[in-house]
Amino acid sequence: MSLQFIGIDPQTGDDESPTVWVDRDAQELVLQGWKPSAELEAECAATEVPGHGKGIPDGEAVIRIPARMVDMIREACDAFERPDVR
Template identity: 70%
Template sequence: MALQFIGIDPNTGEGESPTVWADQERGELVFQGWKAGPELEAECADFKVPGHAKGIPEHEAVIRIPARMVQIVREACDAIERPHLG
């Protein structure tokens, strides 16, 4: 897997580094963010969406990234939509 670095939280400080990458080979966005914490995980696990199993599977995680990273996420979406050249 060859990840393309897209961006990091512009307000990154010591020990804080929400980051976004694009994996064009798999057509996926990859996020590093803050752990959601038990309260938010419980709320997400209890959220009811048609066709979506209740709970959070063991192989998945709920993370947070700051809204100030919206432009970085958009750039990652654009990167995934571009033809893969490598």
């Protein structure tokens, strides 16, 4: 796996580090974020989305990313669409 670092939460402290990477080999965005509260995770699991059942499948996780990182996520998307970015 070859991760391309895109950015880290600019307000990160020593104990937190929400981060965005691109994995070009797998063609995936890799996001590190905060674990949700039990209440939020339960709410996500209970929400039924058309075409999908309720619950969070094994191998998947709910994470939280601060809104201030939207530009980094856009940059990661651009990295796939325009290889000259970063």
